[in-house]
Amino acid sequence: MGVAGDVTHDVYDRSPRATLYVPCMQSPARFMDIGIRTAGDPMRLAPAVTAAIRSVDAEQPINQVRTMVTAMHHQATGLTYVAVMMGIFGVLALVLAAVGVYGVMSYLVSEQTHEIGIRMALGAPRTTVLKVLFRRGLVTAGAGLAVGLPIAFFFARLLASLIFGVDAADAATFTGIPAALLAAAAIAIYVPARRAMRIDPIVALRYE
Incomplete structure (x- = not known):
């Protein structure tokens, strides 16, 4: 015994x-x-x-x-399929989130065209105006991430308790996805801001 x-x-x-x-x-x-x-x-x-x-x-x-690795892969076939499908839906969700962030940030910057015109009419350098817009936009995006990341971590821990092999604190996930969303926000700020700064200040002052 x-x-x-x-x-x-x-x-x-x-x-x-x-x-x-x-x-x-x-x-x-x-x-x-x-x-x-x-x-x-x-x-x-x-x-x-x-x-x-x-x-x-x-x-x-x-x-x-067969080897133990082959036996484990055979037993986990269903789980692997579910994981692949969840990965595909996760990528689609990330793309939709990035598009949504881009749309919202682009709209917010476009709404500030009048303010951009005032700043430029008063002699503010383009780089200064761009820094102001970036600071506002990234603060808004950062606030969204500050709310979303704890929620994502909670559900990741829940998923890790249900599925074998899932890391609740995967560094690549919790750094890559926020970086992608911040990049989308930065592009959404830069494109309309650059377009607005090219407009004649007199025209921008009339913008509503």
Whole structure:
């Protein structure tokens, strides 16, 4: 008798559960899996293992000789499909969010054309006007990220507790997506601001 360490039996469930191991002769089963640890390529030992089993019982059927990695991939096929679909929808959501951010920021900058005209008529340099617009726009975008990131982290932790292999604090995700949204906001600020600064200040003063 002895005590074994925790074993993950299911790729969908990482929580350990009580398991009792008994000798095969005391609890015969119709199907049996044999796991063998190797130091090299496991498939190179497949013929030797098959021959060893045949030497004990020549009529013993043997099928599905495969590596543990292959077995895990086969078991996680459904989960992999769901993960791929979630990834596709996530990319689409990111694109829609970037388009939405671009539209909102572009509209907000366009609404400030009159103010841009006043600043330029009073002699403000173009770079100064552009800095003001960038500061306002990025503060607005940053406020949105400050609200959205904690919510995203909460749902990421929830997803990590339900699906094996999901990292709740994935650095690439929590830095790449905010960077993409901030880039969309910066482009949305720069394009209409540059267009507005090219307008004659007198025309910009009449803009409503």
